[in-house]
Amino acid sequence: MSEVTITTEQGAWKPSACILCECNCGIEVLVEPDTGRFAKIRGDKLHPSSEGYTCNKALRLDAYQNGRNERITVPLRRRGDGSFEEVDWDTALTEITERLERLRDEHGGESIFYYGGGGQGNHLGGAYAPAMMAAFGARYRSNALAQEKTGEFWVSARMLGRPHRSDFERCEVAVFLGKNPYQSHGFPRARSVLKEIAKDPARSMIVIDPVRTETAELADFHLQLRPGTDLHVVTAMVAVLVQEDLIDHVWLAEHTDGLDAVVAAMREVVVTDHCAVADVDEDLVRAAVRRLAAAESVAVLEDLGVQMNRHSTVVSYVEKLIWLLTGNFAKPGTQYVFSGLAPIARDRGLTFDQTPRTRVSGAPIISGLFPCNSIPDEILTDHPDRFRAAIVESSNPVHSLADSERMTEAFRALDLVVVIDIAMTETAREADYVLPTPTQFEKYEATFFDFEFPRNLFHLRRPLLDPPAGQLAEPEIHARLCELAGAVGEADYAPLREALGQGREAFAHAMMGVLGDRRLAKLVPVLLYRTLGPTLPDGAAAAAVLWGASLLCAIENPAGVARAGYGDGLMAGDRLFEAILAGAHGVVITDDEYDASWKRLGDRRVQLDVPELLDVVRRLGAETPAGPDPDYPLVLAAGERRAFTANTIFRDPTWRRRDPQGALRMSQADAAALSLATGDRVRVSTRRGSAEAPVEVVDTMRQGHISLPNGLGLTSQDGEQVGVRLNNLTVSEDRDEFVGTPWHKFVPASVEKL
Template structure:
């Protein structure tokens, strides 16, 4: 074992906590992992998951080390990189020429820990004329993005650490995090009598156990409960009238709707005591600072976009924005979550289903509709980068059929995933610890950070980093070559400022501007220290950060103008533990609000709120509601493909209330058949008093195909979900509201666990 500790970051959630890794004697195994005390936000904190990352790097993952091409008989053969790039380029060009460029589709671009390679994808998309794209964000966050864009013109976040009252809606940060040092901060808040936690969640989560107020509502009724809380603020004259008059418009329209909300009825609909709802709402109203954070529990549930809208009223009506411990608008190197905020009847749509495109992303739940049709504009080729839609998107049965119907599927990934097994070509990339890597989840405030992670171990022969793959795809199409690179390299020999002028001259041509990432990679990239060519795109990002957020960059110590951009870029390159990129005053949030005014009234959503129907229930055929994909202590996204990383609940038990378990006559470890409208599976049960009667939960990240091609432990949740169960505005799935039923299994009769499509 080496004595040196190498800095890096966890790759399993958006927080990307800093870690340090000590390698074994073989120079590859992660013998020890600890939190990095030098990381500017996590400061030595980790949860248990980061400590198991050797299973990602060195476990039984089905690692790829050579390009693969599918044979006519369905098996794969290894080919060289030149052949792979040449054939893929030719087929993309052929399909685009024959059917139109709108038939080419891109999915992915990075997960919880790898965005840097995806920053080069726009050059490939421009080269082949790809107009439509999507990613996992389009099954999670686009409702919130659209609401924020409409109201503020910018995405917002919650500063939980300094809030007097923190409100968590469909979120369990004890497991899912969502802000730095989550467990530490939650425990601090729970011990402080001057502060309060409000949790809105049908499950008594670890966070709920620390809360002063747990509103344990009926699954899928969040919009009714939140409407009642907003209406209580209005009824009891608890709104910040002066603040609202100074900073918002549309208040009168909102008040008209909220005054008509039947508070008592909606609390009964949610099955939460009116007095408890009132007490929690009053606690929010009298706080000096309030932060509100929602997550997948509502973003993948009924009325999710409307919930994002009504939930925002808790902090808007009480005037908690752009102050310590409240909501804020963040800076960043690369825009994340931004949308133009088109009204519902305008804006871009997908070519077949006509689905609303938010933040440039086609809703994940309509992708199969865009393929499984005879529409002339249907997608015919799909480039999938570091993503696993065959497993991670709703209705896996249908998604597999959609991939099979395409003329071309190309997958860029580290391992032979469920999606890679369906591809025509598979291009192997380094793991996230074998290359320079970063994420653009730079959402902190007032001190925002960026962490360019350096390689911890060398990549094996035969793989290429994603920037190189994209550069070769662009060059194979003939759009860039040495004639384009030579003038920029010559300018670079005269210094970065000369290079900047030359580069700006080149990208003044709109066609070349779209290829800027590859231009930087091939010219600036080779000059960067430590083979950090992949970081070249961050040079432009650093200068854009200075242009957009000059005060924050200057306060962070980088100066002003061109020199500030260079200083920031150099700090990024050398800051192996992560660096502060901007240090904002709280008033900076107002500078990011479009027009300086928050627009409270969104007519379409107000109309929906004013006409909420009674919740639809079919308790006879489907007496249970399944939450598909719960985050637990030993679950992660599908990049953790070695089941050995789990030291507890290895098969991912179905959580069920003790009352329901008693009624069914099952105990911990017994097997039941779980059936939904889309499929069925046998699964082990774990009765718990955390669940409401009628509510079930399966964890995320299980049911993978193992490295030998056989089934791994647990149930894949999306074998049980439906593509057409989705939000009416942005198409996000209802993974947390899946009608279900249970049957007790006879082990001798029913045999081993199976998953069957309906």
């Protein structure tokens, strides 16, 4: 679909997308021509997925583009006294290359660590980073997914062999576990879909959450469990399915292995005891399970409330048993395996004994992502294999990862830190070089979080504004570093340019030859950028990597690409790519039939028995739950999603219209015990640190449970900090026993009145 730009006296409405959560809803922005300000923002009705829907957060994106964001406009180099000086691009990139090469030659490329690759909406630049890593022999990388999703990634690989998503648009029963989609979204048109389910007497909603969230308010069943007891609740639910014989025996016999082991374990579960530990009503649990077992379709979604909590990997496993034992897969309104332009979390289904490990601490590496909580362990040591350098792109790990003080200490111990970002972030302040890039609205950008089914889409966003003079986008930075390192050059580009001159089909065959070259195969993104990139219209060189992704999509899913209207054969991918380039509002890339989920699994049967995890479930009933720590008797959920919180690309705190300081929420009972009222100030303390915050007394929290919002605590260059910096309170040692994800939603804490 071609771009539609409507001009008014104030400026022009231009299509783009929100960059604050994985949904990336389509928006239209009224850009003031003289100031570049976003005068108005509205939902884009031509967007194939969001169809005009957006939440309140997207409407404040001018605060990202034009707010007090501490923008960097020239490369910076740290002086000996710790201050920064401006340098030109050639100097910065040449010196960075020389220092990386020296570290590689002395300590091996494995000593160079890469973190990031984009936030919720800027993945396109990060697609070029693997080539840069290859140029310096770097092997290890990580990003925010490694402190959130790797447990679920590993479980999905063991059970299904592929990642999956859920169809809430069509489901009869929706189940949300540690998830409040009213605020955190997670699927298209989340608030509208939730309201549709709540209004329909034929549909039901089950919420498992210690907080009575906005989503829980709409639910038919709210299991308001004690914080940290999610495993007890989901185990009780699966036990009810087994013990009341509510499972789909015919479907399970046809599609799964390992049922006997699961049934045997669940028959031993004492449902009453598990409900007592979680402090949820057993009759309510049984009623919720019977409702979902009777439904024609059930969609289930877990999120950070459990993925950053105790037993997170085991919870992910047992949660999947709920919908697998009832046959809720590969049909409308259930779970599906999605297509996409880029592979997301495609693990090999290895056991934990087979999983690759980090070189110093031996932590597991899931989906190729280094565990975030282990990063300081791999630096703050005299081990010869420790990390010596970090390249951080469009991310802020010093602020966003657990235990900020220790993370800062680790970054300061590195021989070289390079940050590629638009702002002087907390991580940038620890860097040796800071390389400025255009904002997400000043360059071509996209997200690879394209998870929808049966019609999946991709949105290549065009720049709304010109960047400040002299800035380089991430693809150019990565390409120049590769060239300065001598990894790739004109001799490699020339044959490809010659082939391209004969047409895209000849170019495709030439690129296939490149894939057979061990050296060049790792540099394909830069090869595409330097050869195909300059031929793309309107300065869209950064989109060149999408050509290769489109061809791969057509090869992996020819039927879905053909059904979406791009034909078949080798050049179907090229036609798909052209549609992506032309589709300013986003385009449908694949249109699948429902049996596509089974086809993506191949001849693999679903594995119900994951022995490492089922053993934990078996032992759960015999364990005596630990009581509260007398020094820290409360449980802090660090990072609650609220109406005016978002990821920290919003560095200007004035974007928040409500709760600007990020209040500590607590129950009426806890407030009464501490003689607190809304507006009082308190000190919240953990084993790691303490912080001050105002209090908001609410009736939605359980006694003993408190919360602070995400997205606050950023410190400006003049030292102003608004809200609590959560990771001054979190402890890196508190992590999942299998994959190392942090317990941000289960932080023992105390509160005292100021």
